[in-house]
Amino acid sequence: MDNLQDPLSFLNDRQKSAVLHTEGPVLIFAGAGSGKTRVITSRVAYLIREKGVKPWNIMAITFTNKAAKEMRERVDRMVGMGSDAVWVATFHSSCVRFLRRNPEAVGYERNFTIYDADDSRRLMKQVIDGMSRLPNNFKPRSVSGAVSRAKNDFMSPDDLEAEKGYDLYWRSVAEAYREYQKRLRANNAMDFDDLLLNSVKLLSENPEILENWQERFRYIMVDEYQDVNAVQFELVKLLASKYRNLCVVGDDDQSIYRFRGADIKNILGFEKSFPDAYVVKLEQNYRSTQTILDAANAVIKNNDSRRDKKLWTDKGEGEKIRYREFYSGYEEAGYVVDDIDSKYRKGRSLNDFAILYRINAQSRYFEDRLVEEGIPYSLVGGVSFYARREVKDILAYLRLVESPQDDISVSRILNVPKRGIGKTTENRVTAYALQHEISLYEALLRIDEVPDVSAAAAKKIRAFTDMTEKWRACLPEKGLADITRMILEDTDYENQIEAQSNEEEEERLENLAELMSKIESFQMNGEEADLSAFLEEVSLMTDLDQVEEGTPRVLLMTVHSAKGLEFPGVYLTGLEDGVFPGQQNINSFDPSDMEEERRLMYVGITRAMDDLTLTHAKTKLLHGEYQSFPVSRFVKEIPKELLDIDEPGGSSGGYLSGRNSIPERSARTYRGAVSGRTVSGDIGDGFHGSDMAEITSAKAATGKPKKSPGKPYSSLIERPPAAGAVRYTVGDRVKHLLFGEGTVKEMNPGPRDTVVTVDFDTAGTKVMYAGFAKLEKL
DNA sequence: AGTCAGCGAGTTTTT
C-alpha cells in the first residue's frame, strides 16, 4: 500500500472536489489537457481506498480501446491489488459482454458475429440488389449511413416510414432497413449500432438482468461524454438509474463525432436529466503553452452553442505559433518533413512529432516526403489492418468456422481463392437459401437439392464444405493458430496470391504473416484465447489501438484520430478553406456543421504541447484536379500577434533551394507502420538533396512508377510537364476539359512548371500547372 | 468461368 500514490496528491482544488464528490450525479467539464484521466483514475482509487467501495462495483467507460487501455494501466498503478476487478471498457466491448451473457433475451445465439462497416455495407448491397423499383441515387453507402443514423436515434423501420414515408427515397430506406435487420438476425450478426441498441433492449426489457448489472455497477464513470449518442446515453441512464452515482467527464468543445450520432446536447443538457448534478469545470491546462491556448480559445469562442470556459496554464507563454503558406501540397509536405528532420538532427526524438490533417487523402504528400528523407513514420487510419482484403478473407474463413449462419462471410470467400464456383452457381444457391429460409451455408450443404447446379459445380462446393467441416471439427483440439494455418494451407491462399504476381503481392503476404503472428500472440497471452474471443477482439479493434510505443517514428493521422493524444510538436496541415473546413460544411445551411469543424480545429490546436505549426497550401490536387484554395477561415480567427508568419515571397518558397544543404544520411531500415503500411528496406540512398529532376529520373530508373506507400517514389510527386505543351499566353481564350472556356489571366514560372491562372466563364478562377491543365488554345 | 478493358462515379471524419 505504501508505494501507492495518494489519490489526492498532485490534484488542483477543482480536480480534488471532483474526486471527493463521489455520491450522486457529477458533471465534469474538462478542457483539453486539464487532466481528466487523472481525475477519473484518482476517483477510482479514492472510492476503493478511502470509501471502501469494492473494485468490481466500479465501471469506467471510454470510447476507444486505447483510452480504455491507458485508463486500465493508470488504475492498476494507483489502486494496486484488486484493480483488475474494476470494469474498464469501451461502450462497444461492454455491450458485447452484456449481450454474450444473455444473447437469447434479444433473440441471438451466443456466438453472434459482429459486422464492421464493410460487412454491413455488403449486406446492405445484397438487400438493395434484391429490391425492385429503386429511387435514384440509392447506394449501399448512403443507405447504410441513413440506417445507422436512424438506429442511433432509436428509430425503427416503422418509425422511419411513419416520419418520412411520404418521400419515395425514405420509404425505400425504411424498406431496406427492415430487410437489413431481418438478414442481420438471420446471419446471427450485429453491426456496431446493434451492439448498443440490443444492449439497451436487453436491459430495458429484462428487469432482473438490469438489476443484476445495476447492482454490479454502483459507481459509473463515463469518459469523453460529449461523444455519446442517444443510445449510449440511454444505456448509461439505465445502468445508473438505481444508485445514481454517475460521473461524466467531457468537453463540449471537443465534440467531433456528430456525424455518427454523437449529440452535444447530451452533455450540455446533462443537468436537465440530472438536476441535482454537481458541476465542476476544469480549466487549468497542463499541456500547452499559453500562446497555444490563446489561439485555441480565440478560435473556439466563435462557436455559440457551448459552455463558456477559458483554458489557462502556468506553463508560460512559449514560442509563437508558426504559420507557413505554400504554393503546393508538395512544398507544404517538404517544409514539414524538413523541419522535423532538422529538429531530429538537433537531438529531438521522432516520437515528439505528429502531422495532423483533416482528411486521410492528405497523408500521401507527407508519406512520400518522409520516405524520400528516410524518416520512419506510422500512419494511423486509412485502410486499417483488419480491413485489408487478404486479412478480411482469412477472418471470413474463421468466422465461417465459428458461425455458419454468417452469409456475408460465406459469400465473401465462396470463390476466394478462385475455386471455380462462379456467380451463376452462387446465385442459384442464394435463391434456394432465400426460398427455403435457410442460411447460405446450409444451402451449400444441401447442394444436391439445389436445382440447376451442374455436377461439376456441386463437386467443387462439396469440396468447400468438406474443408470447412473439417476445420470446425478440428478446432477444439487444435486451437486457433493451427486452424488458421490449416485454412491457409487447405485453400492454398498464399500460393494463389503469388500466382497473381502483381506488385502488392509482397505486401499482402506480409500482412498474412502479420495476421498469423497476431493470432499466435493472442493465443499465447490469454487464458480464454479461443476463436470467438479473437474474432470479438478483432472486430472492435481500430488502427489507433495498434500504435506501438517504442520505435521512434513520426505519427501521421487525422485530427479525429488525434483526439486524446498530445505531442510536443504538432503540424496542423492542409489549412485551406474547402479542405479544413470542408467544402460541404461551408455550403451547409446548418450553422452547427461549421461549429463542428471549428471544434475539430480546436482539437487540433490543443494537441500541441510546445510547438505548433500551421500550414496552408494554396493549390491542391483534389478530385483529380488542381484547385486553388484560400487560407482556412480558422487561421484567420487566431490573433496575428500569436503567429509567426513567414510567407515566402512569390510563388516559390525559399526553403526548397535550402534543401541542398541537407547532408546525406545513411540508408536506414525501418519497419512499423500501423495499418500494414510496412515500410522496409533501404530507402533514400543517393537521392538526398536532390532536385526534382533527379527524383524523377530515379523514379524512371526503378521502372516502377506505380505508387505504393511501401516503395520509395510515389506517382503523386508532381512531375514536370511534357515539354512544349504551352501554346497560349496571357489574354488568350482557352478551353479546359472540365471547366470549359476561359481567359488566361496570369502565367508565372513556378519552381517546376509554369503556373497558369485562368478566369473561367462558369467555373471561376483557377490556378493550375500548365503541364496538368492541358489547356487548349481556342 | 474467368479475365480484362473501359467506363462512370465519388470522395470527411469512425466505434
Added chain:
DNA sequence: CTCGCTGACT
C-alpha cells in the same frame, strides 16, 4: 486520381 462495377470477350 482511384476504386468498383459492368459487359464483352476468351
